[in-house]
Amino acid sequence: MRYLPHSAADREHMLGVIGAGSIDELFAPVPRSVLGTFSPDLPDHQPEFGVEAHMRALAGRNHAAGDGPFFIGAGAYRHHVPATVDHLIQRSEWLTAYTPYQPEISQGTLQMLFEFQTQVARLTGMEVANASMYDGSTATAEAVLMARRITRKNKVILSGGLHPHYRDTVVTYLSGEEGLQCLSPSPEGQGDIVDRIDDQTAAIVIQTPDFYGHLRNVSALADAAHEKGALLIVVVTEIVSLGLLEAPGALGADIVVAEGQSIGNPLTFGGPYVGLLACREKFVRQMPGRLCGETVDAEGQRGFVLTLSTREQHIRREKATSNICTNSGLCALAFSIHLSLLGEKGLTRLARLNHSRATALADALAGAGIEVLNRxxxxxxxxRLPQPAVPVVEALAAKGILAGVPVSRLEPGKPEVENLLVLAATELTTDADIAALVDGLKGELA
Structure with a gap:
């Protein structure tokens, strides 16, 4: 279309082309009950610079993560992303074909995904990883479906420490099916899953560190699951933690899923993110998504191809292991570049710094008389605050302090969590930020 139909003559002409006598006739198939009578009060059209000024003014009303003390986590974390990452992801040799259907012209993308898979496998302690998924929550749901296919059992137990959004995603995926058990929230880390495992259990799903920040004993849970012929699925929402904690694969996990946002990907007002999924090699045929491999071409040159692609859009059709039709390629690229820049020692230092900042936060909160539930x-x-957390968080937000996530926002209708507040600290959390938070909490709680 060369222009927008501003005039009545233009509109009549366009309606005539499509065979409609009027605008009302064009929308005749739509029931009147759903059309509504709302008439938006929009301003007249503006020049480009006027629109830009208006949009800048709107953007200026946002309070971004870096604009003040920031303690929000709960699955999305504020970390430093080097400027190098943004520069490199835009280079043409990496930012090549979106979907590598033709390997001969997609070598940049394929090599990056191959390296990404290797990094994820090393990080999680597993034998094989796929070329990423949408995000951590959908990766968790895909892991549950994968476990049911492998074991040919239906019962799946979700730990009470699993992130509520991840739990809800699994529930949505399995809507209408039997066998899913969701345990009650366990803010104090006492949600015991072992006694619920039986011979009909396909898998148990635990998160470590869990939604409330507690570390879980992966080895003990793996032994309990394997004794009954079940699989252990371990979820990690803060991937930086694996720079300090032992890899789940080394502790007996069968499938590891994670959210990779913390490495290479800024918060960006909610996404997009990158889902990580890794497993033992014997389960690779049931792995969802795609797998990139290394080979040689007809001339003996090193090359990369899609080795396994089990999604329904490819040859698997109705036998596909997943209907996720893409991977988060650009976010995976950012993840891989950032992790390469850090290296093993750099990731370990970053993880230690995160834990050090969190320890300083916990000590400051406890020193102010605020109950910290975590050991x-x-x-x-x-x-645990002495009053509901939501009003306190909103009052501090009005003062420019983003003081964590009230559990009741993710677990509505549960009075036992109304006073609970989840806080996160990263390498970007300063002593001044912690002091501002503690002073703000003292003031509101007084």
């Missing part, structure tokens, strides 16, 4: 944590913890 163990990485960079996130839960506190």
């Amino acid at each position: 163990t944590f990485f960079n996130e913890m839960t506190v």
Whole structure:
């Protein structure tokens, strides 16, 4: 279309082309009950610079994560992303074909995904990883479906420490099916899953560090699951923690899923993110998504191809293991570049710094008389306030302090969590930020 139909003559002409006598006739198939009578009060059209000024003014009303003390976590974390990452992801040799259907012209993308898979496998302690998924929550749901296919059992137990959004995603995926058991929230880390495992259990799903910040005993849970012929699925929402904690694969996990946002990907007002999924090699045929491999071409040159692609859009059709039709390629690229820049020692230092900042936060909160529920944590913890957390958080937000996530916002209708607040600290959390939070909490709680 060369222009927008501003005039009545233009509109009549366009309606005539499509065979409609009027605008009302064009929308005749739509029931009147759903059309509504709302008439938006929109301003007249503006020049480009006027629109830009208006949009800048709107953007200026946002309070971004870096604009003040920031303690929000709960699955999305504020970390430093080097400027190098943004520069490199835009280079043409990496930012090549979106979907590598034709390997001969997609070598940049394929090599990056191959390296990404290797990094994820090393990080999680597993034998094989796929070329990423949408995000951590959908990766968790895909892991549950995968476990049911492998074991040919239906019963799946979700730990009470699993992130509520991840739990809800699994519930949505399995809507209408039997066998899913969701345990009650366990803010104090006492949700015991072992006694619920039986011979009909396909898998148990635990998160460590869990939604409330507690570390879980992966080895004990793996032994209990394997004794009954079940699989252990371990969820990690803060991937930086694996720079300090032992890899789940080394502790007996069968499938590891994670959210990779913390490495290479800024918060960006909610996404997009990158889902990580890794497993033992014997389960690779049931792995969802795609797998990139290394080979040689007809001339003996090193090359990369899609080795396994089990999604329904490819040859698997109705036998596909997943209907996720893409991977988060650009976010995976950012993840891989950032992790390469850090290296093993750099990731370990970053993880230690995160834990150190969280320890300083926990000590400051406890020193102010605020109850910290965690005996163990990485960079996130839960506190119990003497009053509901939501009004306190909103009051501090009005003062420019983003003081964590009230549990009741993710677990509505549960009075036992109304006073609970999840806080996170990262390498970007300063002593001044912690002091501002503690002073703000003292003032509101007084």
